[in-house]
Each structure stands twice: as structure tokens, then as C-alpha cells.
Amino acid sequence: MGHLLWVKDIEKIYGSSRNVTKALNGLSFCVDSGEFVGIMGPSGSGKTTLLNCISAIDTVTTGHIYIDGTDVTQIKPGDIARFRREQLGFVFQEFSLIDSLTAYENISLALTINGVPYQELRVLVAQVADALEISGILGKYPGELSGGQKQRVAAARAIVTQPALVLADEPTGALDSRAARRMLESFSDMNKRFRTTLLMVTHDAAAASYCSRILFLRDGGIFTELRRGSLARGAFFKKALDVVSLMGGDAEDAG
Numbered sequence: 550m551g552h553l554l555w556v557k558d559i560e561k562i563y564g565s566s567r568n569v570t571k572a573l574n575g576l577s578f579c580v581d582s583g584e585f586v587g588i589m590g591p592s593g594s595g596k597t598t599l600l601n602c603i604s605a606i607d608t609v610t611t612g613h614i615y616i617d618g619t620d621v622t623q624i625k626p627g628d629i630a631r632f633r634r635e636q637l638g639f640v641f642q643e644f645s646l647i648d649s650l651t652a653y654e655n656i657s658l659a660l661t662i663n664g665v666p667y668q669e670l671r672v673l674v675a676q677v678a679d680a681l682e683i684s685g686i687l688g689k690y691p692g693e694l695s696g697g698q699k700q701r702v703a704a705a706r707a708i709v710t711q712p713a714l715v716l717a718d719e720p721t722g723a724l725d726s727r728a729a730r731r732m733l734e735s736f737s738d739m740n741k742r743f744r745t746t747l748l749m750v751t752h753d754a755a756a757a758s759y760c761s762r763i764l765f766l767r768d769g770g771i772f773t774e775l776r777r778g779s780l781a782r783g784a785f786f787k788k789a790l791d792v793v794s795l796m797g798g799d800a801e802d803a804g
């Protein structure tokens with residue numbers, strides 16, 4: 550099949566006969582291994598619904614979603630948690646770290662659950678901590694970290710299991726612009742260094758300009774897509790802004 554993620558003709562309909570919302574409307578696209586793909590689109594265009602369907606948090610009404618050849622829509626309920634733990638990494642706007650665990654423990658938790666031997670676990674955590682420049686704060690608790698540090702710990706936790714795909718939903722939404730930039734540089738670095746495949750929902754064209762490709766959703770379908778190619782980030786940002794304004798959004802915020 551060749552593609553790491555293949556979203557094939559999905560529809561997601563919420564509600565019953567009198568109050569129906571088609572959140573996703575015949576949506577199809579592919580992501581290759583090693584891509585860093587941004588998802589943009591106005592509020593209500595289906596971005597979160599899409600991430601929820603890809604991660605089997607929600608079910609599609611029709612269609613199929615393949616991750617590394619496995620049809621997510623056909624996974625038995627009892628196998629979903631394991632599939633998520635082994636194949637996916639998540640980064641959310643609100644960090645979702647466990648406050649009673651140190652940064653090190655937060656990052657290594659999934660490895661412990663997966664039964665990774667202690668020595669191997671130490672090496673894996675050290676490697677991602679180094680890449681995300683958080684080696685010096687691994688002993689701290691989330692309450693002792695800045696927003697940007699917390700988000701880099703969350704990113705380390707997402708990639709330490711070497712998942713097929715990392716899903717990020719507004720990962721810079723709660724960060725100031727400097728911390729956001731650093732986080733996005735970390736994502737870019739993770740993408741290049743570990744060949745991590747990333748799918749990132751964002752309202753922010755500047756954040757999306759770190760991606761190699763941006764998919765623009767409207768009314769639950771693909772409005773258009775942009776490829777960065779050899780463009781400098783600034784030029785890609787301008788192209789993304791043009792699409793945002795064409796879609797009727799605001800220059801700073803497509804939502």
C-alpha cells in the first residue's frame with residue numbers, strides 16, 4: 550500500500566434524523582512515512598473529529614482508515630487501547646501530564662506498561678530528552694515546569710515509544726510565541742532525526758509553516774493542500790495565509 554496513513558472516503562455523521570451534522574464528508578487523503586503534515590481549517594470544519602477517528606477515540610459512519618496497513622475502523626474494542634499505545638503518540642494543547650509523576654516517569658510510563666526492560670528504557674528516554682533539550686529537567690514534576698517545558702516533555706512522551714504516527718491537536722495553543730516556536734522546532738527536529746510521522750491540527754498559519762504539507766479542511770472535506778517543497782518557511786507561511794484568507798478566515802487565526 551505504501552502509505553503510512555490512508556484515510557479513505559470517511560463520513561462522520563453526528564446526531565439523529567432531525568438534527569444531523571455531517572462533520573466529515575467523503576474525506577480522503579494519504580500521509581507517507583516521515584511526513585510532517587498540518588491540518589488547518591475554520592472552526593467546525595472537522596479537524597478534531599478527524600483526529601478522533603484516526604485514533605479510534607470516535608468511530609466513522611462510513612469509510613476506512615489504515616495505519617501501517619491496519620484498518621483502524623475494524624479494530625475490536627478490546628484491542629483499541631493496545632493499538633493506540635503501540636502505534637500512536639499524542640500531544641494535546643493542555644499537555645495532559647500526570648502531576649504526581651516526574652518528567653522522567655511521565656515519559657517512561659508507556660514503555661513501562663509495554664514491558665520494555667529497564668536498561669533499554671533509560672537509553673530511549675535519554676535519547677528523546679536530548680533531542681528535545683529537556684535532559685536537565687527530567688527529575689522535576691509538571692508543577693515545577695514552564696508551559697513550554699511541559700509541552701516538550703509531552704512531545705518526548707509521545708515519541709519515546711517510536712509510534713508509527715504522532716497526532717498533535719493544537720500543541721502550541723497554550724504557549725507564548727517564543728515557547729511555541731521552540732516547540733515547533735522540536736517537532737521539526739523529531740521529524741528529521743527520528744523520521745517521526747506527524748499530523749498536527751493548528752489554527753495558526755505560522756505553526757503550520759513548519760510542516761512539509763498542509764491540508765485545509767472545509768465542511769468536512771479537503772478544500773486544498775499546500776506542499777512546502779523547497780520554499781523557505783516564511784514564503785510557505787505567506788502561502789498558507791493566502792489560503793486561510795481565501796477560505797474566509799482571519800489572517801492570524803483560521804478559526
Ligand SMILES: Nc1ncnc2c1ncn2[C@@H]1O[C@H](COP(=O)(O)OP(=O)(O)OP(=O)(O)O)[C@@H](O)[C@H]1O
Binds near residue numbers: 591
Ligand atoms: N459529539 C458531537 N455531537 C454532535 N456534533 C458534533 C460533535 N462533535 C463535533 N460535532 C460537530 O461536527 C462538526 C465538526 O466539529 P470539529 O470539532 O471536528 O471541528 P473543528 O474543525 O475541530 O473545530 P474547532 O476548530 O472549533 O475545534 C461541527 O459542526 C461540530 O458542531
